[in-house]
Amino acid sequence: MSTSLTQKLTATAASPASAGRGRGAGRRTDPGTIALGSRRARPAYVALAPYFLLFAIFSAIPIGFTMFLAFTDWRGIGDWNLVGLTNFGYLLEDPLFWKALSNTLILWVMTTIPCLTLATLVALGLNSAVRFSTVYRVAYLVPNITSLVAMGILFSSIFSSNFGIVNALLNSVGLESVRWLQSEWGIKVAISTLSAWSFVGYNAMIILAGLQSVEKQVYEAAQLDGAGPVRTFFSITVPMLRPIIMFITIMSTIGSLQSFTEAQVMTSSQGGGASSAGGVGNSGLTLVLYFYSVAFQENRYGYGATIAWGVMVVVILFTIINWVATRERSR
């Protein structure tokens, strides 16, 4: 092309240098990028098109439609009516929704705290033990990559009342069997054990990366100042890990608030429908499992859409809480 040289010259002049210049230039061009005017930007738009086309069809439009559905009483077949805020009023007074919300929050605490504590310990161990580190990493990560359906089935047997290995262990030390899968707290222990087990390795790898990014000079300086290992951990390692802790707390929270598979698989043998979802006394009913039962087992699409909005509010609320909590302390 004949214009390529001038293009090149304008591009270099505009790209890295313009970052610090006037506001007008900075707003248009990010540092380290090549500025494309509206005429030459066509290939960039073509490159973005497939992503945004799929996004529009399978995310944006459906999300808009979910908002609309939440104001209707549609059940999949037959007529539907606009019912105003009825669904939202019903949601606020729906004992099952609150049950699901409280279960989800309890499971979140029961999963995240042991999971992140164990992950920190594993990461600290791996940070100093150099030998076999790849073997350890693989062993700790394998639970994270395996199917939760298969593992849910396995954990159902591990926690089974009649023959589970957990009860066998309890019996062998003289304790009574617990009906894990059929009791209010038992099912929560079973579900959160599965979730925590599958995510310890993943979180440990992230914390490990954070640990290894702390400059060794910082540790050497602390040693010269006479700081012991405990002091070093709390005064240097923990503050340096703050961004990592924030990252994994938020990611674990978003994941945990939307957990579905563990609860679905471990309580599915106990009948269908929303009222019996989540096992005995709805003890294992999570928000997303409730959403699934209402929308796809009872075909109450209007109310299901309302629950989906409820899930979104909870997720965003807790993300903000987490973000503020982990950020405030760093100051």
Place this chain on the structure above:
Amino acid sequence: MTTTSAPESSRLTSPAAGVTARRRRRPPVRRSVGRLLRHLLLAAGALLSFFPFYWMFVLSTHRSAAIYEFPPPLLPGDRFRENFESVMSTINVWAAMANTLLVAVTVTFFVLLIDSLAAFAFAKFSFPGKRILFLVVMLTFLLPSQLATIPQFLMMTELGWVGELKAVIVPSLAGAFGVFWLRQFFQNSVRTELIEAATIDGCGFFRQYLHVALPSARPALAFLGIFTFIGSWNDFMWPLIVLNDPSRLTLQVALSQLQTTHGTDYGMLMMSALIAVVPLIIVFIIGAKQFIDGITEGALK
């Protein structure tokens, strides 16, 4: 800014150096006891982490009645073949596995293609509307996927796709995570000067993408590929909603149906779970290094 290899190597050497400097002060006996203790704890944790897989294997080699025995069997039994044959005669495992493989491979290929194109445009070029478009990508991270599920299902019903694999494949052909992830990588490791030089040589956008961006992004693409493949292989809720034809199920849905219909036949159930898990473990062990590096880099940038 620089290539990724430099910080990676310094990350690997720094803790080791720090450790030896710290250890030099301690008496040698205490040091080796501490090291032994640490290895013991780590090994115990790794065993605990791996035990469920072993237990799954043990159960899959016993008669279903064996797990009602007390104490439960801790060693493999002799019913491996019987349980395997019983799975084969109950569900079409090979078809389910082929379906899952087809879904996972197709989804992975298109996610890599579509996300890398978008990520390249976002990482290396400025154009009108870029900020808003990228904000849209980031927002989809926060929004729970359930917000789109019901209308997606209605859409599939309208299209007549319910029960078919394309209902699982098509909605997941692009992902916000991949765009975000690859954009980071392109920004940090593809030098803008290289692309400018390619422009001078008369290379357009797509040839720059093909010949400059993609070759240098191989590690990032490998991680995203493994990540997407595993996610797609294990995907459960959406396939459970749209797949209802017994001859066209993914492994996860087939497993969950087997659990509801044959919930008491534990030997067979564990065998089928084992079959669903083993291929993925193989994929993981092949790509373990890339995957582990990928996880840790995502957190750091």
